[in-house]
Each structure stands twice: as C-alpha cells, then as structure tokens.
Amino acid sequence: MKPVALALAFAASAPALALAEPIAIINAKIETVGPSGTLSSATLVMDNGKIVAVGSAVAIPKGAQIIDAKGAVVTPGLVAATTSLGISEIEQVASTRDDGAGGQIGAAFNPAAGVNPDAPTIGLARLNGLTRAFLTPVAGRSGNGAHAHDDSAFDTAGGHEQDDPTLFAGQSIGINLLANTPDLIFKTNAGMVLEFGESAAAAAGGSRGASLIILKRVLADVRHFAANRVLYDKGEGRDLMVSRLDLEALVPVVQGKSPLLIRVSSANDIRQVLKLAKEENLSIVLEGAEEGWRVASELAAAKVPVIIDTQAALPASFETLGTHLRNAQILFQAGVQVSIMGSRDYNNLRQSRMNAGTAVAHGLPYQAALAAITLNPAKIWGVDKEIGSIEAGKAADVVIWSGDPLEGQSYPTAIFIAGQSQPMTSRSTELAARYKPSTDGIARPAYRN
CATH class of the missing domain: 2.30.40.10 (Urease, subunit C, domain 1)
Structure with a gap:
C-alpha cells in the first residue's frame, strides 16, 4: 500500500x-x-x-x-498565532461573530463562551494541518469594509461608542482543534489585545496623540487600582477611567506577567509602541507590522516578536505605504522572532503555510518559515514547552x-x-x-x- x-x-x-x-x-x-x-x-x-x-x-x-x-x-501541527477561528464564521453576518464585544466591553472581554466546536471552519482548518490556534478579539464590529487586508482585524474601531475610551479588544485564548470534543480551550487568559495606529486614533476621536494619552491614563489607573484595591472597594480614592472588570483584566499586563498583543502597522507607530513598552515595562507582541522592516534593528534590540501577513504587500492605507514583500526576511535577518499569520477566519484554508512559502520565495530561510507557523506562535503565547x-x-x-x-x-x-x-x-x-x-x-x- x-x-x-x-x-x-x-x-x-x-x-x-x-x-x-x-x-x-x-x-x-x-x-x-x-x-x-x-x-x-x-x-x-x-x-x-x-x-x-x-x-x-x-x-x-x-x-x-x-x-x-x-x-x-x-x-x-501548525499553530495559528492570531485568528478568529471558531468565534467568527462570516464577516458580514453579525450573528456568526463572537470575536468582539462591540465596544460595550474592552479588556475584560473573553471570547471563550463564543467558541463553537462545531464551526465548519474548524474542520477545514484542521485538514490543512492546523492543530492549535490562539483566538484574538477585535475591537468592535467594523461592517464598513474598511479592512487593510481581507479577514484582518484592522480598522475595526467603528464598533466603539463615541464615549468609549478603551482601546483594548479583549483577552486571547488558546484552542486545540480536536474533533468530537465539546471543550476546545486549552489555555485561558493567554494575553491581552490592543489596537493602535489609525483604528485606535479613530476610537479616541481621530488623533494618535489622544489614543496614546488615553492608553497611558488607563495603564496608570490599573497600577493605582492594583495598589489600592481596599480603597477602591470602599468607593474611595481617585476616579478611574475604566470599569473594575477591565482593571482586573489588565493587572497582569502592567505587572509584565501577560503579553500585550498590539495591532500596529507604520514604522512611526511601531516606534511609539516600543517607547511606550519601555516606559511602562510591558511585554509586547506586534501584529501586522507591515512597515516593521524599516525598524527591524529597533525591534530586535527590544526583543519584540512580530506576527505578520506576508501577502500584505500593497499600500492599502496610509499607515501601510511602506509595506514590503521582504518584510519577513529583513526582520529575521535583524534577529526579530517572526510568526506568520493566515486568514483570521481561516476561510482561506492554506493561507498561513502559503504565506510562509511566500516568505521563503522572498528570502526567509525555509526552517525559519516552518518555525514561524509552529514554534514561534507557541513561544509568543507561552506554550512552547508543550507544543x-x-x-x-x-x-x-x-x-x-x-x-x-x-x-x-x-x-x-x-x-x-x-x-x-x-x-x-x-x-x-x-x-x-x-x-x-x-x-x-x-x-x-x-x-x-
């Protein structure tokens, strides 16, 4: 045989x-x-x-x-570093989407309850070699078609209410793709997801500066809350910008115990994020980083891993004007840990490994490309000792x-x-x-x- x-x-x-x-x-x-x-x-x-x-x-x-x-x-088995697999099926059909809180909840949002083990896309993804996936929420429901790349999480800030200051999309969780299993979750509270750049500016009223001020204020509030829980419970102390649920969810982030995945594209925004992470002592991961190659040495020096879409090679927005097909290769050569993402909803079934192949065609070593869709995603979310x-x-x-x-x-x-x-x-x-x-x-x- x-x-x-x-x-x-x-x-x-x-x-x-x-x-x-x-x-x-x-x-x-x-x-x-x-x-x-x-x-x-x-x-x-x-x-x-x-x-x-x-x-x-x-x-x-x-x-x-x-x-x-x-x-x-x-x-x-392949590992999806960031996806909506199992919590979103049809992007334009709201009833099939459990990948965002719609602006009503920020950092406290946990997509676990929305994971559907019977989602058809899970079987399709498994047949293309995917065995584990990390689900990362999006900040709101866009529905406006203003996506930087098909199935991406970018430009989703339209779901926020005008007075909603949070830029956080929610918590990441890890699932396995075992068939005939009702509970797929193998890691909860894997990390936190934050929008930055154009989408964060829109959520904050149209300015990157405003979004940065809000973000710093929220982080300061979380630290104050963590040090003064007793006062908070008594209704004493200063006013805080977000709810207790969000404050509790963000405590591990400000303590450096939980990674913060930041969706960011332009070189300038990446520099701002690196500066913020250093000032706030945050452990960060970048998703998108279309212009990452322009600041590759800075990312390597800061030991910040990136998750990139190697097909994102067209200037679909002002923040991605410098996108480059050799992004993965340049980042890797500089010493940056690179993970490669596929379609967030995994409707494009071979995309993650095809994206890895695309990176190889543009200079990324073969073994590095394999690691980018297996071991490196596991490292990002702290499960590389297991998978x-x-x-x-x-x-x-x-x-x-x-x-x-x-x-x-x-x-x-x-x-x-x-x-x-x-x-x-x-x-x-x-x-x-x-x-x-x-x-x-x-x-x-x-x-x-």
Whole structure:
C-alpha cells in the first residue's frame, strides 16, 4: 500500500478517543522545528498523548500501531498565532461573530463562551494541518469594509461608542482543534489585545496623540487600582477611567506577567509602541507590522516578536505605504522572532503555510518559515514547552504531508492532536460526497425524494 493510502486508512479506522497502544511513524522525513533539526528516515513514537521518542535509531514499543511514511514529510501541527477561528464564521453576518464585544466591553472581554466546536471552519482548518490556534478579539464590529487586508482585524474601531475610551479588544485564548470534543480551550487568559495606529486614533476621536494619552491614563489607573484595591472597594480614592472588570483584566499586563498583543502597522507607530513598552515595562507582541522592516534593528534590540501577513504587500492605507514583500526576511535577518499569520477566519484554508512559502520565495530561510507557523506562535503565547515542535515530552501534535507543507498543492494525509488520530473529513468533503455526480445510475441521497 502506498504511504499516503496507508496513512489515510489508519486515520479513517482509528477511533476518536486516544488509542491505548503507542503509535510509531517510521521511515519519515521529520522536520522537528527543534534542536534535532531535519531527520531523514527517522522514527517518531507517540504514547498517551505525548511524543516519547524521535530519531534515527528509536526502538519501537511492542504492540505499537505502525505507520510507514516511506519518506513523507512529518511536521509539528501548525499553530495559528492570531485568528478568529471558531468565534467568527462570516464577516458580514453579525450573528456568526463572537470575536468582539462591540465596544460595550474592552479588556475584560473573553471570547471563550463564543467558541463553537462545531464551526465548519474548524474542520477545514484542521485538514490543512492546523492543530492549535490562539483566538484574538477585535475591537468592535467594523461592517464598513474598511479592512487593510481581507479577514484582518484592522480598522475595526467603528464598533466603539463615541464615549468609549478603551482601546483594548479583549483577552486571547488558546484552542486545540480536536474533533468530537465539546471543550476546545486549552489555555485561558493567554494575553491581552490592543489596537493602535489609525483604528485606535479613530476610537479616541481621530488623533494618535489622544489614543496614546488615553492608553497611558488607563495603564496608570490599573497600577493605582492594583495598589489600592481596599480603597477602591470602599468607593474611595481617585476616579478611574475604566470599569473594575477591565482593571482586573489588565493587572497582569502592567505587572509584565501577560503579553500585550498590539495591532500596529507604520514604522512611526511601531516606534511609539516600543517607547511606550519601555516606559511602562510591558511585554509586547506586534501584529501586522507591515512597515516593521524599516525598524527591524529597533525591534530586535527590544526583543519584540512580530506576527505578520506576508501577502500584505500593497499600500492599502496610509499607515501601510511602506509595506514590503521582504518584510519577513529583513526582520529575521535583524534577529526579530517572526510568526506568520493566515486568514483570521481561516476561510482561506492554506493561507498561513502559503504565506510562509511566500516568505521563503522572498528570502526567509525555509526552517525559519516552518518555525514561524509552529514554534514561534507557541513561544509568543507561552506554550512552547508543550507544543510547537517535535520533541520528547511535548504534546503529540503531528502532521504527515503528501509533499512540501509550504507548497499549496500539498495536503495532510494523517493528523494527530495530542496523539489522537483526527478524521480526514470536513463539512466541505461531506458536501462534495453528497452532491457527487452518480456514475452507477443510483441517485445520491441529496437527490432522493
């Protein structure tokens, strides 16, 4: 049996629950995205949801299920660094969107209650190698079509009320993409999301200076609250700009215990953000950073990681006039930790790995591109000890590919999340089978009365 067919047969026959016996993938080209680098003709052993061994001379446990990859590429499961997967399905249909609080709540907003394990996009994303994702809310509901890039979170400030001073979109959470599992959340309160630049200026009344003043005031209020909770509970002390819920949510941010993801585009705005982070002692991550290449050395010196869309190469707004196809390569060469994002709603199914391939075509080293969609997103959100690379002790999130995973025509032939074999079906494949033209003269179920 061919390796692809064998892997498919195994994945189709495996139960949804974790197997009691170990699983060994043999004769594989393993891209570990870890200290072991690329391993040829190697073996990977999974057991109890974990990777227990990987290498060229690994003993296979007695009774293990064996998959002969016959040279196929094996990688860690892909990790979406920032997305609305599972909390937003159709951008222009408000009833399908749980990715923002609509301006009524800011930092306290947690999208966990809106995660839909039955969202069709989750199965589609999984079939393209995605095994984990970090959901990052957007500040309001735009609905005005004024997006810097399709499915992006930028220019969403229109959802704010005029008197709503908060620029915070809410909290990030991590989900796995396990099939037939009602609760996908594996990390809560992963970080905080903040809008900056044009969208923040709009929320603050039209000026970047105003948004910066508001932001500094909110951070000062949070520090005052953290040091004076007793006074606050008594109704004493100074007036604070945001609600207690927002204050509580922001305490870990001002204490440097929780990363602050900042959506920002222009080089000048990035400089302002770097200055703010230094003054306020914040741990920050940048999303967007279309002009990041212009300040690459400054980002590297500040040790600030970035999440970028490598297809964002057109000057769609004034803050992205300097966008560049070599953004990833220039940032990487300067020493910046780069993660690559795909479509926020993951309707463009191959986008994250195609974006990684685009970065390779414009100078980013291949191994760096793989890390940008696996290990680096895990590092950003503090879960790199658990996922993101193929190393003993980490969760067995593993994908076997039909070819180069950064090639658009390649696809997974088997997918494991926490050691559990995943179904190789989705809403799309089910619809395709339902409406497939008949060749035997028997009407398909969809056409029967």
